[in-house]
Amino acid sequence: MTNQQQCQDFWQARRSIILSTMNLEGVSETSVTPFIANDEGCLYVFISELAQHTKNILSLLNALSDDSNQSDCQRISGLIMADESENEQAFARERLTLQLLPSEIVRESEMFSMLMTRFEQTFGEVIPLLVSLPDFHLIQLKVIKGGYVKGFGQAFTFEGCPCHNLEPVRRA
Numbered sequence: 001m002t003n004q005q006q007c008q009d010f011w012q013a014r015r016s017i018i019l020s021t022m023n024l025e026g027v028s029e030t031s032v033t034p035f036i037a038n039d040e041g042c043l044y045v046f047i048s049e050l051a052q053h054t055k056n057i058l059s060l061l062n063a064l065s066d067d068s069n070q071s072d073c074q075r076i077s078g079l080i081m082a083d084e085s086e087n088e089q090a091f092a093r094e095r096l097t098l099q100l101l102p103s104e105i106v107r108e109s110e111m112f113s114m115l116m117t118r119f120e121q122t123f124g125e126v127i128p129l130l131v132s133l134p135d136f137h138l139i140q141l142k143v144i145k146g147g148y149v150k151g152f153g154q155a156f157t158f159e160g161c162p163c164h165n166l167e168p169v170r171r172a
Helices: 003-013 052-066 110-123 126-131
Strands: 016-022 028-034 042-048 076-081 095-105 136-151 154-159
Touching: 003 095, 003 136, 003 154, 016 042, 016 052, 028 042, 028 052, 042 052, 042 095, 042 110, 042 126, 052 095, 052 136, 095 110, 110 126, 110 136
Parallel strands: none
Antiparallel strands: 016 028, 016 076, 042 136, 076 095, 095 136, 136 154
16 A cells, blocks of 8 residues: 555544644634545534634634735644554654645535535534534635654655645655
8 A cells, every 4th residue: 555545544534633723812722623524635624613713713714804915824733643542652643734724614605515414424413403503614624735644754745635745754
């Protein structure tokens, strides 16, 4: 199996992402949320305004709409990692690190309906209840670039779609 295939298998088997966002005062916040992904390198999270990461993302989206020049530098970091029980060595834990650019999917759109169907297929009966709550937002997180660590001496980078065109990380 190639490194790309192993990365793809890892990516497709995960259902949660750890997000690092920043509030308006510049304080970072780290949290975890379920996600679904598409084949074009986008993740989707359905998150509540009660969560600090949602407030931070919505503030970022407002700032991006106010100043289009910031869109390339205002990103969110994400981490998808193997469970500790899946790795013998904690220092070589399999993981994907992601730089993400957010945008909101409006509730009235066809895309929102399609993605909520996928969320329900993946996460079950809780999704219709969450959709009925007005404080939940569907956020697209486009992968800009990232890294994949398979183990010791097995680290790669990629641009765009996760696991595509992996480039080995070399010591300087």
